[in-house]
Amino acid sequence: MSSFQTGQARLTGPGEDYQSQLAQAGQRLAQIAEHNAAGEHASRTLQVVEGLVVAYSGAIGRADSFLRSDRGSALGIAALWDAHRLLSAPDSGILAQLDVLAAQQRASLDEQLGHGWMSGWVVPLWALPAVALLVLLVWTQVFLRARFRRALNAPLIAATVLAGLVAAVLAVVVGHAHREVAAVDEAVAAVSMPADAFLLVGERKLGDLLAGQCAGQCGDAVDAFVGSLPATVAEPDRAIAVAEVGPVYERLAGVAELWVVLTVPALLAVAVLVVVGLRPRLEEYRYSSR
Amino acid sequence: MRRLVPLLLTALLLSSGACGLRQESLTVLASWTGDEEVAFRAVLDAFTEETGIEVTYTGTRALTQVLQTDVQKGAPPDIAVLPSPAEVVRYVRAGAVKPMADVVVGEAADAYSAQWRGLRAAGTDTVHAIPVKVDLKSIIWYDPAVIPLPPGTWAELTALTERLRAAGRAPWCVGLAAAPASGWPGTDWVEDILLHQAGPEVYRRWAAGTQAWTSAPVRQAWLTWGSLVLPPGSVRGDVRSALVTDFADASKSLTAGRCALEHQASFAIGGHRDADYFPFPSVEPGNAGLAEVSADLAVAFTDTKATRAFMAYLASADGQRIWPARGTAFSPRRGVEQHGTAVSARIAKTLANSPGLCFDASDLMPARMSGAFQRAALAYLADPTQLDTLLTDLDRVRAGLADDERLDVACGR
Known part of the structure; x- marks a missing residue:
């Protein structure tokens, strides 16, 4: 303008x-x-x-x-x-x-x-069982130590660490996803304010040109436009900082797939480790009870 | 392998079901926004109610640019409603528009006069377009409280203009702004004057691109327009302010009594509850009763069950009845009852009984020609001394048109 x-x-x-x-x-x-x-x-x-x-x-x-x-x-x-x-x-x-x-x-x-596993009310549905699993694993080791006097059960420790890691990773990912969407809102607001200021400067200049051509007789649309403009407008800083928020949706879709990719194999591994860790004790218990 | 067969069948069934679902919706692009969008959505809703097919509507004044971008990208809407026969022909010739002959059969095929049947074919021998609504353009709106006896001839109209001007009252409400096609209200003026001054044959040749812009009758039409609106005090504000006055605001100025007369098509009836109209007067004897009309034409860019159902519905008596029932639009279909005021009934009668309906000439011109015409209308009002330069430039554009871009349509019934 x-x-x-x-x-x-x-x-x-x-x-x-x-x-x-x-x-x-x-x-x-x-x-x-x-x-x-x-x-x-x-x-x-x-x-x-x-x-x-x-x-x-x-x-x-x-x-x-x-x-x-x-x-x-x-x-x-x-x-x-x-x-x-x-x-x-x-x-x-x-x-x-x-x-x-x-x-x-x-x-x-x-x-x-x-929707899906990242939504607010679904998180407790998988987070609480995960915490319960961790508690049970720890309790089992304490019990085994007291009952069978075994200092360490390596497979159960590995299962505990693995379950803890999976729960921690999912918690971090969910938190990050929510923060990322919030960051999009902030980035949009950060761009909108200076962009609006630039628009207003251009509109003020157009308003002056129209006022010279119309003398208040160019119809309601022009009158409303000119009437809506402030008398003076400050020039904003030249640069509009455009934040690169990137394709958030696709990253969220990737995160959604993480649930299947990460949790299913990890839970299977935890199950195998639990069986491997408890089997000697169960065998021992079975033979000793005969 | 035995397990794979039912799985494959299931997948096929699911995918065919998905395709079926996709066909049960369609996208429609048109230029209507605001009140007109509300009215058109009533047609779309009735179609959805009858067929179960969902419609996604997009309305934009930049229809030409949006559609061109869509088609170039290979992603056109299923249906577009175009305001000009020339645009229809352009897309038909490009092979983008699908023929729809078998959706207009039986009673629906005969319910339109020869003029509308010709328009539907868009220069081919089959149906490509369905008129959604039609507008009468050769009318001048006025406030009966201010002008008790409307003029019947061009001389009386000129005398009325001078009387109002002498009384310190702005005679004409003129608004030429209509982004992105600003200037079209001016082209309507030149077209109407040429039709009622030089007659339908010159008008036809000019619209078809075989009558030069610099020829005496066309040049005279511009001068006649100028003689009416260019003298100081003839237009609310002045002609410079008319360049940036929205065409809809010119109608509001008539309603508010800021000016006394407005040359605008029948679609303005929605905002003119207390106004009346008189027919565009004959400038030369022998051209009385001719009327310029325009039409909005639906074309299909995809050929699916849903698009065929939609086109058939638009051509049907039910589809044509809905918008006119609001009293703000007119159907080209015979036998569709017109609702509304006595004014709308008179418009419908003119559309039905006029001895010659002539299509809006700029709507018959290719987009390059009509765009240049619109800009020339603005430029003439801004600086009338440039008329001969403008007409020479318009002839240069005309000379650059290919023969297959020209539409030769005679006035008729």
């Missing part, structure tokens, strides 16, 4: 920042498409956003073309207004559709965390 307002666009076009941010937007949308977690509905929303971005860059291109000539300033402002509507129209603009897309992805993450 600055380059259009100051007239720099006549020589520089919409500016390097715009070109760079548009390219980044394309890359980010491609990333979202690659890691989409929310199924067909979200794919449709994403396709709408991609189409809107094409229309938006077309409007900015027209504004650039018109504002290169003084004669075209009224058309240039009209094209900028088009671009603004494509970006910010309630419900149907790019930003509104991105909010819809974010909500769809977030709901999908919530669903994944809320």
Whole structure:
């Protein structure tokens, strides 16, 4: 917006920042498409956003073309207004559709965390038996020591260590998954605030251009837009820090598989070790009781 | 091996069941948002209730760009509702749209007039599109409390404009902003004036790309528009403010009494509860009674049981009845009862009885041509001295069109 307002666009076009941010937007949308977690509905929303971005860059291109000539300033402002509507129209603009897309992805993450073995109420169902197993293993060794006067039972110790490790790893993984989703929310908030500040600066400049062209007679949409803007807007810091949160959904899916990959073989091993550890004592007990 | 056979059969059954489930839903893309989306969703809900097929609807004003991106990526919606026959033809010629001849049979095949049957075929010899609704475009809305006796001729309309202007009242509500297709309300003006000034044959040739933009009748149509809206005080605000006034806000200004007249299609009826309309007046004698119309056309990009069921439902009396029942849309199907006010009944009657229905010319033009036309409409109001340059540029675009991009449709019934 600055380059259009100051007239720099006549020589520089919409500016390097715009070109760079548009390219980044394309890359980010491609990333979202690659890691989409929310199924067909979200794919449709994403396709709408991609189409809107094409229309938006077309409007900015027209504004650039018109504002290169003084004669075209009224058309240039009209094209900028088009671009603004494509970006910010309630419900149907790019930003509104991105909010819809974010909500769809977030709901999908919530669903994944809320179902299966990572959900809050399921955790006690596997955590309590795991703790009970550990307690029983320790109690058994104490009992064996007292009953058979054996100092150490290596297989039972190995079973105890293994069961403890599995329980600890699963607890850490569940905690990490919940923290990771929370980190996504923080990262989104961290990006949104400065992005909103940049948007407001551009909107303030567009508001000034529209006020010059309209004199309050451009209809309700323009009046509401100009009326909603603060009188002055501070320029935010130039950089928007984009946190790389990465494909959380896919990592969560990997974590979900961990349950089967880790626990089934580990519990089988624990069972085998328990049998191996107790069998001599059982044999001893059986022979001594005859 | 004996154990594998039942397992394989089970897997096959499960996968075929999954395919069956996938077919029981479809995606629909159209340009309707807001109140129009609510009305169209009523049609979709009725279809779901009747068939059990779930519909996911996406509405966006950037329909052209969204659909083009979808098709290029090989992921189009099952159904798209396009606002222009030229767009339908474009996708039919690209082989992206599926023929639907066998879904419109029997009574449904004969329930549409020759004009609509021609439109359904989209330049082919089979059905490719189903009109969802139709709009009458050659109308001018006004407030009967302000204008007790509406004009019947172009001269009377010009005199009324001058009287209102002299009385310090803005005659015209004009809004050309409609991102991403800003300028289309201006193209409607030029089309209507050309039709009612030069007649249906020049109009047909111009829409088909065989009448030059720089030719005298087309140039005169632009000048006639300019003579009405360019004099200071003719448009609420001025023409520069009209460039950024949303077309829907122009309708609101009429309702609020900020201006007295609005050239807008019949879809504006939803916001014009107290307004009336008069037909676009004939500029030259002999062109009275002609009416420009537009249509929203559903096309299928996939050929499944669900898409066929949806297209058949849209063409059926039940499917065509739902939206007109709200009094804000009109069906091209014969015998569909029109609900609403006396105004909507008159619109329906005009659509049924006009001696010549002429399709919106810019909707018949390829997207490159209509896009340039829209921008020229904006540019003319911004700087009318550039008219000849604009018309020469439009002819350059026309010269670059391939023959198979042009649609030649005569006015008719």
